[in-house]
């Protein structure tokens with residue numbers, strides 16, 4: 001891909017201060033550790049990893065909600081932290097988020113109309129009251145809430161989880177963003193609803209040519225969302241594998257990815273795994289305050305050798321478009 005990325009991270013590191021008081025020194029954790037990543041216009045991209053590995057922090061950095069400690073964030077080739085106020089506001093309109101819990105995103109005291117109208121007015125996308133109402137109705141129809149008049153005056157307490165998530169999606173899409181981060185946006189929903197919400201996101205992504213970063217701990221959801229797009233696997237703040245989803249799932253080159261895949265049940269017994277899946281050496285997730293030396297995965301990796309404890313592997317292109325950070329890629 002030679003075109004300019006829509007959003008690009010260059011060597012981004014995010015440190016957080018934890019603890020520390022009058023008598024104790026604070027500690028620092030690297031929630032994101034030297035990550036470089038590019039997302040292109042209209043792309044469906046998934047970020048997969050277990051709890052606490054830094055997925056949400058990475059998403060928030062891409063949205064300009066956190067300023068990274070080191071490194072650059074570029075939007076259409078321009079460093080967002082060197083933009084003037086007007087450019088930065090335009091970037092913030094362009095980059096929207098859908099949260100895991102729609103209760104967090106919607107004010108319980110406000111109606112659906114009150115949740116959807118202000119962004120339209122703020123960004124001058126509707127000029128009169130009548131036009132605002134029309135646009136809000138159009139948004140509700142677009143996310144499958146029809147007839148819209150039934151929803152306008154409702155409060156979140158009178159909406160189901162799926163309906164609330166549809167409102168959150170409508171609000172994110174209303175300002176015509178070019179990039180959306182869906183942070184565990186379906187993990188709180190029932191399995192049947194998850195698919196319909198992902199389908200809605202994909203429809204809107206295609207309709208408006210938005211790029212979408214789908215953050216999940218569930219590799220199956222990543223597979224469903226990404227289709228033929230790319231995915232990255234994250235471990236303790238680092239990207240350990242990145243490439244086309246069918247490559248990552250069909251031929252994982254990092255042992256962590258392989259273990260993540262083997263941990264998900266296979267729906268069809270005919271394609272059940274023949275050999276015994278690899279197992280983690282330890283179930284304990286190492287602390288980010290004092291992460292393991294060398295390859296951060298070596299304490300849990302069933303195939304770790306001496307070098308893994310000493311030297312951190314670089315993320316390298318092992319097959320076309322398929323990058324992995326492992327001293328022994330695919331050798332398991």
Ligand SMILES: Nc1ncnc2c1ncn2[C@@H]1O[C@H](COP(=O)(O)OP(=O)(O)OP(=O)(O)O)[C@@H](O)[C@H]1O
Nearest residue numbers: 016017031050051052053054055056057058217288
């Ligand atoms: N504002 C903050 N201040 C201090 N530490 C933070 C902050 N935000 C995140 N962290 C820490 O950074 C690490 C990464 O957190 P993050 O929320 O990005 O992980 P995650 O992969 O999204 O996890 P989950 O799957 O549970 O949502 C965690 O150890 C977390 O406790």
Ligand SMILES: [Mg+2]
Nearest residue numbers: 055056057183
């Ligand atoms: Mg998170």
